[in-house]
Amino acid sequence: MNEKQHEILNAAERLFEEKGFDGTSVRDIAKEADVNIAMISYYFGSKDKLLEALFDIRLENFKINEELIFKYCFSAFESLENLIFLYVKTMNQNAGVYKILSVEGGLKKKLINSDSFTRVKKYNLDLVTRVLEKGYSTGDFKYVVSPILLHSTMMGTFMNFQMNRLFLQNILEIQSDEAYSEYIENQLVNHIHKTIKALLIYEE
Amino acid sequence: MNEKQHEILNAAERLFEEKGFDGTSVRDIAKEADVNIAMISYYFGSKDKLLEALFDIRLENFKINEELIFKYCFSAFESLENLIFLYVKTMNQNAGVYKILSVEGGLKKKLINSDSFTRVKKYNLDLVTRVLEKGYSTGDFKYVVSPILLHSTMMGTFMNFQMNRLFLQNILEIQSDEAYSEYIENQLVNHIHKTIKALLIYEE
DNA sequence: GTTTAAATTAAACGTTTGTTTAATTTTGTA
């Protein structure tokens, strides 16, 4: 994959995030990437396949390093903390693709069923399940909760920050994108962690 | 607003939810509503204004009855429970518009700044703030949390269920849309409530 | 230096887009 192909993918990512897949034309992408329109078909075949290629390549970055959650002698609490931290950090560092994935995944049925997409989702859900099992087996976690629901809380809270970026950036009075990213990786991660930990040690 | 106008709005809502605003053509809407294409411009002016009209009308349903949260002598815990229940129920009953709002609100900048949209968001955030203040003043809530973060957890968890409907309906082995809706108003509401309550009574 | 393949271009392709037109039908009122 050469320089020009990468430029096309980067331009597509920026525009799909900002205007959506259907709201972006191949002419927009060509102009943003500073290439001839025909180059997109030439390299990627079609607009649809360009999106697929974008996912295929970027989804590689979504893999979380399991060792940092399980391998070393972490307590269940440490595993949970590391999971949440790594999870949010990973998604945040790929916020562009993540938003495209959220928006288009909710619309286009083909994409929702795309292998690579479903695989990542199931894998992530599996990580949550395993951390939960660890906590229950050690007795650290008291409250029994469905991994699906816990995962929804974790991801949903983060997703809400991605989808309502402008609104939240406004009321939080955060000026730059970098500061917003920092807020997510500090305050938001901390909040999600506190929330989930409180639930898991909750005794009725 | 006559019969035919309502049919157009209903058709638009279904299609915008399924395929997105930019993925839906006015011809699609006309066919779905079984009216002539020109009727859309005739009644609403343009496709953009049709979306605005849809929001203006549907957003009326998003108002939550404050009395059921504050007016009667509810404890802070009861207020919290009612807030979450009413909140999720309201959003779930308007799931179509809510999804359109989430998707298009994250893309089109004009809409994000539309008055009615921002007003609803701020109003909802205000409800959370007031419930929190009530709990802190009575001493029921121990853990101090930003209303924005708490709101994100509440809405995000729900939103995650709307955006990943197909995936979740699949792994939860829920067959019908009605059963999914029921799951949201029972298990999901309960989960959100337990989570937030656990956080608020959490003592470090 | 010649040859062959890859990269790049401007232009055109046929569709589809949102919107408008001008004519016709329906409806309500006097």
Add this chain to the structure above:
DNA sequence: TACAAAATTAAACAAACGTTTAATTTAAAC
């Protein structure tokens, strides 16, 4: 019945869409 307003229609509009073509330039290999 006659008239005016509202509703409805098929057709047309220009613009934008994704994609392809055929010609040209660049790069690599021999």
